[in-house]
Amino acid sequence: MDTATTRTLRTGATIPVIGLGTFGSDRYGPEEVAAAVRGGLEAGYRLVDCAAVYGNEAAVGRAIAASGVPRDDLFVMSKVWNDAHDPDAAVASVRRSLRDLGTDHLDAVFVHWPFPNHHAPHASVEDRDRTARPYDHAAYTALWRALEGLVDEGVVRHLGTSNTTVPKLRLLLRDARVLPSLNEMELHPTFQQPELFGFCVDNDIQPVGYSPLGSPSRPERDRTDDDPVDVEHPTVLRIAEAHGVHPAVVCLQWAVARGQVPIPFSVKPEQYRANLEGALADPLTPDELRAMAAVDRGARLIKGQVFLWPGATSWHDLWDEDGTIPGGLA
Numbered sequence: 001m002d003t004a005t006t007r008t009l010r011t012g013a014t015i016p017v018i019g020l021g022t023f024g025s026d027r028y029g030p031e032e033v034a035a036a037v038r039g040g041l042e043a044g045y046r047l048v049d050c051a052a053v054y055g056n057e058a059a060v061g062r063a064i065a066a067s068g069v070p071r072d073d074l075f076v077m078s079k080v081w082n083d084a085h086d087p088d089a090a091v092a093s094v095r096r097s098l099r100d101l102g103t104d105h106l107d108a109v110f111v112h113w114p115f116p117n118h119h120a121p122h123a124s125v126e127d128r129d130r131t132a133r134p135y136d137h138a139a140y141t142a143l144w145r146a147l148e149g150l151v152d153e154g155v156v157r158h159l160g161t162s163n164t165t166v167p168k169l170r171l172l173l174r175d176a177r178v179l180p181s182l183n184e185m186e187l188h189p190t191f192q193q194p195e196l197f198g199f200c201v202d203n204d205i206q207p208v209g210y211s212p213l214g215s216p217s218r219p220e221r222d223r224t225d226d227d228p229v230d231v232e233h234p235t236v237l238r239i240a241e242a243h244g245v246h247p248a249v250v251c252l253q254w255a256v257a258r259g260q261v262p263i264p265f266s267v268k269p270e271q272y273r274a275n276l277e278g279a280l281a282d283p284l285t286p287d288e289l290r291a292m293a294a295v296d297r298g299a300r301l302i303k304g305q306v307f308l309w310p311g312a313t314s315w316h317d318l319w320d321e322d323g324t325i326p327g328g329l330a
C-alpha cells in the first residue's frame with residue numbers, strides 16, 4: 001500500500017483510502033457477501049468493514065482466508081453491538097469476531113452505536129426497547145476501558161467510535177487512555193456533516209464514511225418521503241457524465257478527495273470493481289469539488305429511531321444537535 005492509496009492514523013499505521021462494506025441487510029445473505037469480499041480482495045481492496053451484528057463474520061473470515069492475501073496487507077475492522085456494552089460482554093464479542101474472522105488481531109474495533117439499547121436485527125423504525133436509556137457516559141467509559149484492555153493485549157490495534165457526536169467525542173477525548181483513531185459516520189454528498197467531520201480531523205480521528213452512495217438499496221423501513229437520492233442529484237449526474245462514470249463513482253471520488261475513507265457495499269463484481277477503480281482514478285477538478293460541497297442538504301438517512309428511550313421526542317434527540325446530550329450522564 002503506498003501513500004496515494006492509504007491514510008496515516010494517529011499511531012502511524014496506515015489505512016486504505018477506500019474499503020468494502022459487508023452489511024447485507026435484508027437483501028444479501030452471508031455467502032453472497034463473502035463472495036463479494038473474496039472478489040473485492042482479488043480486485044485490490046485491502047480494507048474490510050465488518051460487524052458482529054451483520055451475522056456474516058464467519059463467512060467473511062473464510063473468504064479472507066481463501067483470497068490468499070497476506071494478513072499484514074489487510075485492514076480488518078469489526079464492531080461491538082448494543083447487546084454487548086457490558087465490559088465482559090464486549091470482550092467476549094471481540095473474541096468471537098476474532099475467531100469468526102480467522103485472525104489473531106483486528107486493525108480496528110468500533111463501538112457500533114453509543115446507546116446500550118437493544119435493537120433486534122430487522123426491527124421496524126416503530127419498535128422500541130422499553131428499558132432503553134439515553135447516553136450514559138459512565139457506562140460508555142466502562143465499555144471503552146474493556147476495549148483498551150484488548151489494545152494492551154495486542155489483539156486490537158485501534159479503537160473507533162461510530163454514530164457519535166461532537167459532545168460525546170469531547171467527553172471521550174477527556175476520559176480515554178487509548179484515544180479513538182477512527183470515527184465511522186454516515187457521509188455522502190447530501191449528508192456531509194461538516195462540523196463533526198472537521199472536529200474529527202482536528203483531533204486526529206480519521207473519518208470513515210458509511211453509506212457513501214446514499215445507501216440507494218436500503219430497506220423501506222429506513223426511508224422517509226423527503227430523503228434525497230445522491231446518485232440522482234443533478235450535480236452528481238452532471239459530473240458523472242463529464243467523467244463517463246456511474247454517479248456512484250462520483251460520490252466515491254468526492255469522498256476520497258475530501259479525506260474520509262468510504263466503505264461502499266456491493267455484491268456485484270462490476271459495481272465493486274468500478275467503485276475501486278473509479279475512486280482512485282481521474283480526480284474531480286477543484287470546480288467540481290466546490291460544486292459537490294454545495295450538494296450538502298444535511299439529509300440524515302440512518303436516523304436511529306429504534307434507539308429512542310421513553311420520553312425522547314424524536315430521532316433528533318439522538319444526535320445532540322444543540323450541542324448538549326439529552327438526559328446524558330456526563
Ligand SMILES: NC(=O)c1ccc[n+]([C@@H]2O[C@H](COP(=O)([O-])OP(=O)(O)OC[C@H]3O[C@@H](n4cnc5c(N)ncnc54)[C@H](OP(=O)(O)O)[C@@H]3O)[C@@H](O)[C@H]2O)c1
Binds near residue numbers: 023213264272274
Ligand atoms: N456504522 C454503522 O452504523 C453503519 C451503518 C450503515 C452502513 N455501514 C457500513 O457501510 C457500508 C456501506 O453502506 P450501505 O450499504 O448502507 O450503503 P452504500 O454503500 O451507500 O450503498 C450500497 C448499495 O449501492 C448500490 N451500488 C453500489 N455500487 C454501485 C455502483 N457502482 N453503481 C450503482 N449502484 C451501486 C448497490 O445497490 P444494489 O445492491 O441494489 O445493486 C448497493 O447495495 C455497509 O455495508 C456497512 O459496512 C455502517
